[in-house]
Structures are given as structure tokens and as C-alpha cells.
Amino acid sequence: MKKLLKSLMLVGALAGIMGSFATLPARALVEIDVNKGVVEPLPVAITDFLSGDGIGTEISSIVAADLQRSGLFAPIDKGAFIEKISNPDAAPRFEDWKVINAQALVTGRVTQEADGRLRAEFRLWDTFAGQQLVGEQFFSSKANMRRVAHIIADAIYERLTGEKGYFDTRVVFIDESGSKNARKKRLAIMDQDGANVRYLSDGRAISMTPRFSPTRQEITYMSYESGQPRVYLLQIETGQRELVGNFPGMTFAPRFSPDGQKVIMSLLRDDGNSNIFAMDLRSRTTTRLTNSNSIDTSPSYSPDGSKVVFTSDRGGQPQIYAMGADGSGQTRISFGGGSYSTPVWSPRGDLIAFTKQSGGQFAIGVMRTDGSGERILSTGFSQEGPTWAPNGRYIMYFKEAAGSGGPRLYSIDLTGRNEQQIPTANYASDPAWSPLLE
Amino acid sequence: MRRIAKLTTNPVMIALVASLAIAGCASKKTPNSAADLGLGGGAGAATPGSAQDFTVNIGDRIFFDTDSSAIRADAQQTLGRQAQWLNQYRQYAIVVEGHADERGTREYNLALGARRAAAARDYLIGRGVAGNRLKTISYGKERPVAVCDDISCWSQNRRAVTTLSGAGS
Numbered sequence: 001m002k003k004l005l006k007s008l009m010l011v012g013a014l015a016g017i018m019g020s021f022a023t024l025p026a027r028a029l030v031e032i033d034v035n036k037g038v039v040e041p042l043p044v045a046i047t048d049f050l051s052g053d054g055i056g057t058e059i060s061s062i063v064a065a066d067l068q069r070s071g072l073f074a075p076i077d078k079g080a081f082i083e084k085i086s087n088p089d090a091a092p093r094f095e096d097w098k099v100i101n102a103q104a105l106v107t108g109r110v111t112q113e114a115d116g117r118l119r120a121e122f123r124l125w126d127t128f129a130g131q132q133l134v135g136e137q138f139f140s141s142k143a144n145m146r147r148v149a150h151i152i153a154d155a156i157y158e159r160l161t162g163e164k165g166y167f168d169t170r171v172v173f174i175d176e177s178g179s180k181n182a183r184k185k186r187l188a189i190m191d192q193d194g195a196n197v198r199y200l201s202d203g204r205a206i207s208m209t210p211r212f213s214p215t216r217q218e219i220t221y222m223s224y225e226s227g228q229p230r231v232y233l234l235q236i237e238t239g240q241r242e243l244v245g246n247f248p249g250m251t252f253a254p255r256f257s258p259d260g261q262k263v264i265m266s267l268l269r270d271d272g273n274s275n276i277f278a279m280d281l282r283s284r285t286t287t288r289l290t291n292s293n294s295i296d297t298s299p300s301y302s303p304d305g306s307k308v309v310f311t312s313d314r315g316g317q318p319q320i321y322a323m324g325a326d327g328s329g330q331t332r333i334s335f336g337g338g339s340y341s342t343p344v345w346s347p348r349g350d351l352i353a354f355t356k357q358s359g360g361q362f363a364i365g366v367m368r369t370d371g372s373g374e375r376i377l378s379t380g381f382s383q384e385g386p387t388w389a390p391n392g393r394y395i396m397y398f399k400e401a402a403g404s405g406g407p408r409l410y411s412i413d414l415t416g417r418n419e420q421q422i423p424t425a426n427y428a429s430d431p432a433w434s435p436l437l438e
Numbered sequence: 439m440r441r442i443a444k445l446t447t448n449p450v451m452i453a454l455v456a457s458l459a460i461a462g463c464a465s466k467k468t469p470n471s472a473a474d475l476g477l478g479g480g481a482g483a484a485t486p487g488s489a490q491d492f493t494v495n496i497g498d499r500i501f502f503d504t505d506s507s508a509i510r511a512d513a514q515q516t517l518g519r520q521a522q523w524l525n526q527y528r529q530y531a532i533v534v535e536g537h538a539d540e541r542g543t544r545e546y547n548l549a550l551g552a553r554r555a556a557a558a559r560d561y562l563i564g565r566g567v568a569g570n571r572l573k574t575i576s577y578g579k580e581r582p583v584a585v586c587d588d589i590s591c592w593s594q595n596r597r598a599v600t601t602l603s604g605a606g607s
Contacts, residue, residue, distance in 0.1 A: 180585040206580055209545060228575060229548065250552055250576060253545040266549065268576075272507065272556025274549040295549040311546055317505065318546050341543040355543050381587070384543045402587040430544065 031160060039415075041074035042160065043101050047085045048078070049108035049122065055145060056110045059120060062149035063106065065193065066167040067156065069411075070394075071418030076102055088123065097127040104133070104160060108152070110145075117141060120148045124156050134159050146195055147437070154436075166389040167192060170434040171396065172210040172219050172236075175199065176406055176427035183406075185429075187221060189236065192389075192433070194423040200234060201225075209253060212434045215260030219432070220244065222252045231265050233281075245279050245286060253297045258305045264289070266297040276310055278325075289327035300344045300352075301325065302369070309333070309343040309352055309369075320354060322369070333371030342385055345369075348392035351414075355384040355397075364397050366414065377416040382407070387433045396422065398429040487527045489602045496523045500558060502596040505542065507553040509561050517558060520600055521565030530602040532567070534559045536576045537583075537599070539592035544578060551576035558598035 033039070046064040049056030067073035083096040088107045097105050108122035121137040134155055138148050147168060154165030175188040175197075186203035187210055190196055201207045201223070210221035217236045222229055231244040231251040245251065250268040257264065261281055266274045276289045276296045290296040294314035301308055309322050318341045320334035334340040338358025345352055346366075356363045356376070363379040364386050383399035393414050400407040406427030412419045422431075484491035492498060497520070500513035509517065524532065536555030538547035555574035563569050584591035 181582050183580075185580065206577075208580070250548070252548050266545070268549070268552050270556070272553035272560075274552065295546060295553065297549050298543070298545045311543075313505075313546075318542075341546050357541070382540065 031162065039072055041072055042103050043074050043076055044104045044106065044156075045076045045081060045097055045100070045102035045127075046106045047081065047108075049110050049120070050085070050088060051110035052112075055118070055142070056108065059110060059145055059149040059152070060106070060108065062146060062193075063122075063153045063156070066150060066153035069193070069418075069420055070157065071413050072157070072161060076100060088121065091130075091132075092125060092127075094125070094127045094130045097125075102127050104156075106152075106156060113139065118145065120145070120152070122152050122155075124159060146191065150191070150193075163393065164391040164436065166391045166394060166433075166436065168437050169390060170437070171387075171409070171422070172200070172212060172221075172432050172434070173398075173409060173424075173428050174208055174210070174430040175203075175424070176429055177203075180406065183427075187219075187223075187234075188428075190424075192422075197425065200236070200239075209430050211255045211432045213256045213260045214258050214435050215256075218260070220254040220256060220263050220265075222254065231263065233263070244281075245284070253299065255300055257301050258303050264299045264301065264308065266299070276308070276327075287326075289323065289325075290330065296321075298342050302345045303347055303349045307345075307369075309345055311341040311343065320352070320371070333369075334367070335371060336374055344386050344388060346392045347388050347390055351392075353386035353388065353395050355386065364395065364412070366395075375416065377412050377414075378410070378419060383410075385430055387431050389433050390435045396431045396433060398431060489530075492520075492523055492527075492600075492602060496520055498601065499597045499599040501593060502554055502598070504539070504592075504596065505550065507550065507557045509557055513558075514561070517561045518565060521562050521567050524562065524567045524571070525565075528568075528571075530571070531604060532562075532572050533601045533603050534562075534572060534574045535581075535599045535601060536574060537581060537595055537597050538579045539595040540579045540582065541592055542579065544580075548576050548578035548580075551578045554596075554598045558600065562600070 046060050049060045064075040068075050080100045083093045085107050088109045092105055105125040105127050110118055110120050113119055117139050119137055119139050123132055124134040126133050140148055150167040153167040157165035169192045170189055171192055172189045175186045176183050178184045184203040185206045185208060186199055187201040187207040188197055188199050205223055205225040207221055207223040210219045212219055219234050222231050229250045229252055231254040232241055233244055234241045244263050247267055252266050254263050254265040262278050264278045267277050268274050273293050274295050274297055275291055276299045277286050278289060279286045292314050294312050296310055296312045299308050299310040306325055307322055308325055309320055311318050312321050318339040319332055320340045320343045321330055322333050323330040338356055340354050340356050342355040343352045351366045352369055353366050356365055361379050362383045363376045364383055365374055365376040367374040380399055381402040383397055386395045386397045388395055394411050396409060396411045398407040399410050407429045409422040409428045409431050410419055484494045497516045500516050534555045536551035538550045555576055559572045559574050582595040584594040
């Protein structure tokens with residue numbers, strides 16, 4: 001990733017075009033209040049970026065698709081546009097955009113530099129205030145143009161919602177192919193919109209439950225490649241792999257600490273029960289966090305690293321428990337009807353996403369960190385394994401309808417609206433969202 | 439992706455696993471004997487002391503109730519026969535595979551499969567099978583033998599399978 005980052009440079013903000021804009025208030029009139037219960041998607045006009053070839057249109061299409069999938073924006077049909085943008089350095093005719101109810105307008109241009117790199121520029125306009133809100137340009141190789149588009153979409157999202165975007169991210173997941181009783185389960189990575197799929201394992205051994213490091217281009221996952229199921233680390237760019245620890249039995253359910261320096265996971269005991277341990281990746285020391293005659297698994301740190309939530313069946317069936325990061329104060333927090341598992345702490349710190357089973361159905365939901373305020377976002381025959389977008393607004397999980405043959409990936413808004421399938425070539429499971437790329 | 443460790447598996451075990459997988463595909467009813475599993479040859483044809491003999495005449499698997507690793511009465515009978523046979527034919531090392539149905543989350547079911555394998559192993563040890571011959575592995579819900587979306591399949595998938603892996607240690 002380093003190489004790519006160097007080549008992808010934000011050169012800086014484009015200056016406001018007309019002097020008179022400097023006197024306008026800096027605060028945009030057009031904004032989305034994302035904290036309202038139901039958000040009406042904001043109508044935006046995203047024009048084709050000017051370019052000699054089709055790449056300008058390609059970039060603006062990716063920007064439009066990102067914004068549309070967020071559920072917060074409604075890109076306007078290009079057929080309704082009145083003004084044809086021919087000079088992105090000039091102010092648009094705002095009246096032409098107001099009349100089609102475009103609250104915001106995106107214009108841009110892609111040109112080739114002498115050294116072969118492409119320069120992508122965009123401007124975001126508040127049509128009703130008649131002012132430029134954002135203007136930025138990026139230099140990169142053509143191969144990075146999808147990333148540039150996602151970065152532009154993030155800039156627009158951030159300016160209009162006031163919260164961080166999540167489009168310039170990737171998802172590591174398990175690609176599933178073949179019949180259900182002999183299914184190949186390969187580690188794979190893709191952009192959050194399903195593009196640029198790359199395989200990270202060859203599928204000879206089952207791989208599962210990959211999770212991103214919050215700080216590096218690194219994942220931890222479980223694989224049967226040595227025969228016994230064990231937890232590994234994988235450097236995504238170099239392909240370098242290593243076993244995490246040297247334990248006699250199965251290790252599973254790994255997840256990084258927020259600083260990326262520890263992996264927390266389950267170790268199988270010889271008596272068949274499983275307990276939770278944390279391993280410091282630098283000192284290689286392990287710390288036992290639970291010691292119960294039960295299944296303790298699926299640990300997940302709070303974003304400040306001070307607490308851990310996990311699944312345990314110590315009370316008879318799987319439920320969610322919380323404890324200090326040193327194992328202190330283990331307390332059950334899920335008390336709704338049914339069983340609960342796979343708790344994942346929100347990056348904002350205020351919610352825990354989970355899988356719930358009750359009445360023969362599976363559901364994805366969220367609750368506050370003390371277990372109160374449960375909200376079910378999606379219910380069906382089979383769905384599990386939530387993962388948070390880095391901005392804490394979206395959750396991805398895998399879901400299988402009865403008789404459908406295999407799972408697919410879906411994302412949903414924190415409010416339970418806007419469920420969307422992520423396009424994948426094969427069946428897919430165990431998604432894990434990356435942090436925003438840098 | 440530089441080093442891919444190879445699964446070192448005895449060919450006998452590979453053949454057995456493969457044929458079971460095929461049978462699971464075709465059959466949705468609970469397999470009571472290896473004849474049901476399509477291993478062929480008929481009950482009498484297996485050479486005494488062979489892996490086929492174990493699977494066909496003894497029964498290589500036991501089943502569990504939902505979210506349970508308790509050894510049921512029917513499973514106790516099967517494990518009793520297994521122990522007797524394994525004590526007679528001591529050349530085999532044994533791997534007990536634990537499995538779960540699909541009605542649980544992936545990581546929890548991995549742990550549940552491990553607990554089932556341990557329960558079956560401990561029962562065999564209690565019937566005199568040497569502990570150093572026995573290993574366990576969990577496949578969670580990743581390797582169902584019966585594929586359908588209802589209870590008739592789930593009950594077959596909640597299982598522990600005793601597999602023979604060649605000369606014992």
C-alpha cells in the first residue's frame with residue numbers, strides 16, 4: 001500500500017473561483033442532519049468529469065454510486081440536467097441546477113500530466129447559496145482512479161454530513177465456492193463496493209473469520225492450513241504470513257486491539273471448553289482473560305481498548321458478556337429472548353452490534369454497551385457476523401436465504417434502512433471492514 | 439502466499455472422507471449404517487480390522503441434540519462398540535472430528551464442535567482406549583454432511599465422527 005500512497009497525492013485545495021465568493025458565509029446552507037430519525041436523501045447533481053477519454057465519466061459514476069448506496073444522497077438523473085458543464089473552472093449557472101432541485105452540484109475534470117500521471121480535480125457547489133464548498137485535486141496513476149473516485153466521494157460525504165466518509169475502504173472476506181458439503185473457503189479482499197477482488201489464499205485449506213488491523217495493512221484470520229485450526233497474521237501487501245502463538249490446541253476467533261498491537265482470541269482447552277486470551281504481538285506474551293468451564297469466544301475490544309465484549313454459554317446458552325481488558329468484572333449484558341453471539345464494538349464506542357437467534361430466525365442488531373436499547377436491523381433465515389464501517393454508520397454482515405445455496409454480503413444503515421447486497425462473484429461470508437485507507 | 443502447509447493425511451482417511459461426502463450429498467435421511475452411506479461392499483464384505491469394517495459394522499459417528507455436547511444413549515452404544523473395536527485393533531491412531539449444524543454462528547459452532555469431539559474422545563478413553571491414540575479436531579459448521587435447510591439435515595450434521603488415521607503413536 002505504501003507505494004500506492006506515495007503516488008496518490010492530494011496536492012491541495014483548489015481556490016475559490018470568483019472573488020465575490022470570499023464574502024459569502026463559510027458555512028454551507030446545504031447539509032444533511034444525519035442524526036434525524038429518517039433522513040430524506042439529498043438530491044445532488046453529479047456531472048460527468050471532463051476528460052479526453054471516458055475516464056472522467058467513469059470517476060463521476062463511481063462517486064455517484066458511492067453516494068447513492070449510502071442512502072443519504074439521491075443523485076439526479078443526468079437526463080434532467082440543463083446546463084452542460086464545459087469549463088469546470090468557471091462557476092456554474094446555479095439557477096439551472098436549482099430548478100431541477102439539485103441541492104449540491106459536483107463538477108470535475110481529469111487531465112494527463114507531462115509525466116503520464118492523471119490529475120483529477122473536483123468542485124462541490126452549494127447551488128442555493130451559490131458557492132463552492134470544496135475544491136480539491138489529486139495526482140495519481142490511472143490504475144488508482146477508482147481510489148481517487150472513492151476519496152472524492154468521501155470528501156463530498158464529509159462536507160455535507162459532517163461525519164467521516166467510508167468509501168475509500170476495503171473489505172476482507174471469505175469467498176465461498178463449490179457445493180455446500182465440500183465448499184472451498186478462500187480469503188479474499190475487495191474495495192467496499194465489490195470492485196478489485198483479490199484472493200489472499202488458494203483455497204486448499206479452509207480459511208475463515210478474517211479481521212483487519214485498525215492501524216496497518218494486516219489481517220488476522222483462522223485457517224486449517226496446518227491441519228489444526230489456528231490463528232494467523234497476514235501482511236496484505238507482501239503476503240507474509242505467520243502463526244500467532246504456539247499453542248497445543250485450536251486457536252480461533254481472533255481480533256486486533258484498537259492499537260493493532262494485540263490479538264485477542266479463543267484457545268481451546270483440553271476438556272473441550274474455550275477461553276479468551278490476549279497476545280501482545282511485540283513481546284509475544286499471552287494473558288488469560290477468562291477461565292470458565294464454558295465456551296468463551298468472539299471477543300471484541302472497545303475502541304479505547306479498556307473493555308472487551310464476548311460470547312459465552314456459561315449461563316446455559318450463548319449470551320453477550322462484557323469485561324475489563326484485564327478480564328475483570330465479567331458481566332452478562334444481553335437479556336432479550338433467545339441467544340446472542342458475535343458482539344462487535346462500534347468504532348464510535350456507543351453501540352455493540354450482534355447476531356441474535358430466536359424463534360428459528362437469525363437477526364443482526366445493535367444495543368448500547370450496557371445491553372440496553374436493543375434494536376434489530378435485519379431478520380431472516382440465516383445471517384451473522386456484523387462488521388462496522390469505520391465511521392460507525394453502516395454495518396456489513398453475511399446472510400443466506402433458505403434454499404438459496406449460500407451466503408452473500410449485505411450492508412445496512414445503523415437505523416435499519418437501506419439494506420444493500422454487495423456484489424460478489426461467488427458466495428461470500430465473514431466480511432471485515434478496513435479502516436479508512438491513508 | 440509463500441508457504442502453504444500441506445495437509446498430511448493418510449490416504450485411507452482421504453478415501454473415507456471423500457466417500458462420506460458424496461453420500462451426504464445424495465442422502466437426506468439419517469444414516470444408520472455405512473451401507474446407507476454408500477460405502478458399498480455390504481456389511482459382511484469388509485475385512486475384519488479394516489477401516490471399512492469399522493465404518494460399516496461398528497458405526498463411525500454419533501449425533502447430538504441442538505446446542506448440546508451430551509453423549510446420548512444411542513451414542514453411548516455406538517461409542518461402546520467403537521471402543522471395543524479400537525481396543526482390539528490397536529494399530530490405528532484416531533482423530534475424532536466434531537461438527538455442528540448451521541443454526542449457530544461460526545465461531546461459537548467451532549467451539550461447540552470441539553466440545554463434542556472432546557466429549558466423544560473422553561467417552562472412548564473411559565472405555566479403555568489409550569488417550570495417546572486420540573486426537574480431536576473441530577470443523578464447526580463448515581463441513582455439513584447433509585445439505586438442506588431443515589431439521590432433517592441439521593440433526594445429521596450435529597455429529598462426532600471417529601476417523602482412523604493409520605499407525606498409532
